Amino acid sequence: MSFPAEAPRERPRIYFEVDDFTFPPWIIAPLSDARVLNETRSLKEPRVRDTERHFKSCRTLVDFDGPGDVDRPANWSQSKRWTIVASTSLMTLIVSFSSSVWSSTVPQTSAEFHVSQDVSLLGVSLFVLGFGFGPQIFGPASEIYGRTRPLWLGMISFCVLQVPLAFVNSITGALIFRFLAGVCGSAPFSIITGLYVDMLDPVEMGFSMAIYIAAVYCGPACGPIVGSYLTQSDLGWRSTVWITFVAGVITTAMAMYATPETFQPVILRRRAKRLRLATRNFALHALSEEQPIDLQVFVRKYLTKPLSLFMQEPILVIFTIYMSLAYGILYLTFVMYPVAFITLRSWPRTTGSLPFLGLLLGIFIACIVIALHSHYYIRGKMVARTLRPEDRLPPMIAGSFLLTGGLFWFGWTSDHHSSWLLQTAAGVPLGCGIILVFMCAIGYLVDVYLADANSALAINTLIRSSVAAAFPIVGQRMFRDLGLRWGVSLLGFISLALLPFPIVVMIFGEKIRGWSKYAATP
Structure with a gap:
């Protein structure tokens, strides 16, 4: 039987x-x-x-x-999840604030350390360069050890590094500590988006990312304003480091208390x-x-694959170039604005930092646009199950026009015969355009490359941070040689040349993705 x-x-x-x-x-x-x-x-x-x-x-x-x-993080109460979003965004705000606050100390630090202002400005460039290298460490660590351990390690290290920076007595030491602080401070930029994905649905992600984006990009706009008033007071330039330390410790402690592993x-x-x-x-x-950690898989996924992907994917190359321009212009404003309002208009340093409020307003508007687009448009597409990566691009197209127009507007109102109010107002489309181009491009790359999105964003982050680090130094010399009007106009022409690209991808995106080896199938 x-x-x-x-x-x-x-x-x-x-x-x-x-x-x-x-x-x-x-x-x-x-x-x-x-x-x-x-x-x-x-x-x-x-x-x-x-x-x-x-x-x-x-x-x-x-x-x-x-x-x-x-x-399950997705089942946590709404109050708990939004407390996490608020506390981690506030913590990120301090890091982004620190990236630019050094620009307001350049005259004092160059005089104290007996170096040129170009050398002192490296404190901004090296910090931003650290933003490129840090994610290569913290990104993989967050997928092995979880979100919170590398996040707290990076933030605690960032806070600790402020102490020797506050007591440094040489420009070499200051630049080293600034670079290391940038590397450690990049932990939130590498991890927090993944942390939000762990606990929020796609519609909630739209609102949370609007809050997070506001923190990431309002910080650099606020840095020169706060830094100028602190530096010009009796407290001196080192007070900018101490305020970063105190604010970093407080916000990190709040985030650690509110945020469990996700x-x-x-x-x-x-x-x-x-x-x-x-x-x-x-x-x-x-x-x-x-599933023990396989060293070969680790090296291939995090070290060799990002470069291989960049060499084979024209979509990734073009978007990285455009994002590098937008990100670089953001940090170039820390040179543009002092030249425009302090050098050419002979304003005091404290008053000369206030036009950054126009840029700040533009960033806020962009965050609102992204939130509304996610809530009304992306959610409708998801319900109808017709969401495509190209649906992320309409705000980017609008941002391309705003960025290009904002550059020409700022450049051609830079002489003292033009009203300062006109030039300050140029910061609104400029700030709005930078954020719309940058954030919509990130959303598009994530949707296109899906399983390979980490690799795509890793090489994208390294390249755009390296380019942005060079912008303040190159821009300083460019404005001396060409003048502010034609120097900014040169960037406007580059932006104009790249403007058609998101429109072409919006129209022919499915066909272009069909040519790609790694992109999501149409």
């Missing part, structure tokens, strides 16, 4: 139910499981009968207790570890623990 072959059985998954099990206090994590502590009736050793009921199988894989598991593989690994200790069943494990 023959019997039918037994169908292979799926390995049973063990789900932990809070109401049926309690932990001893030493295996409860302080933040992510505070909720568990509140829901358990008492703290005592695991009951034997519960252990036997839950863990009869020796082959056990720890997973979430279904879609409604309270440990990366699901790490959450499950920690849950499996607690259950192993609680039950003495050492077969319990998370799926990610079955």
Whole structure:
């Protein structure tokens, strides 16, 4: 007699139910499981009968207790998730503020350290260059160790580096600490977007990214204003470092208190570890623990693949060039504005920093546009299941016109015969255009490359940060040689040459993606 072959059985998954099990206090994590502590009736050793009921199988894989598991970040309360968004965005604001505040100290630091202003301006360039190298470290680390550990390591290091910078007595030491602070301070830029993806739906992402973008780009606009008043006061230029230190410590502490781990593989690994200790069943494990880190895969994914992708993908190359221009112009404004209002119009340094408020207003408007576009347009496309990567581009097209027009507007109102109000107003389309071009391009690249988006953004970040780091130094000399009017106009002509590209991609995007080896299929 023959019997039918037994169908292979799926390995049973063990789900932990809070109401049926309690932990001893030493295996409860302080933040992510505070909720568990509140829901358990008492703290005592695991009951034997519960252990036997839950863990009869020796082959056990720890997973979430279904879609409604309270440990899933997407199931956290709205107040908790938006508190995380607010605290981490505020923390990021301090880093971006620090990137530009040094520009207001250039006259004082160059005089104190007996170097030219071009050399002192390297404090801005090297900080931005650090933004390019840091993500190559923190990005991969966030996928191995989770979001919070590398994030807090980077931010704590950023704060600590402010202390020796405040006491430095040579320009060499100042530039070294500025570069290292840029590397460490890039942790939020590398990790926070992924942290939001872990816990927010696509529509909520639109609003959260608007808040985050405002923090990332309003910081650089605020830096010269605050820095000018501090530097010109009796406190001196070192007070800009101390205020960064104090604000960084406070906001980092707030974010650490509010933000538990959000990366699901790490959450499950920690849950499996607690259950192993609680039950003495050492077969319990998370799926990610079955997949040890492969050095070859790591090197290929994070080191060689980004460069390979850049060499083979024209879409990535053109978007990176355009984003580098927009990002570089943002940091070039820290040279443009002092030349326009302090050198040419002979304003005091404190008053000469106030026109940055026009740029700040443009950034705010761009953030609102991105939020509204995500809420009304992208959400409608998602409901209809017709969302394409090209649907991210309409605001970028508008931003291309604003960026180009803002550059010519600023350049051709730079002489003292033109009203200062006209030139200040040019900052509104300029700031709005920079953000719309930059952020919509990032959204497009993520949608196009999907599984390879990390690699695409890694090489994109390295290149655009390197280009942006060079802009203040090159711009200083360009304005001396060409004058402000024609120097800014040169950038306007470059922007004008790139303007048709997002329009072409909007119209022929599906066909262009069809030629690509790595892009999402049309």
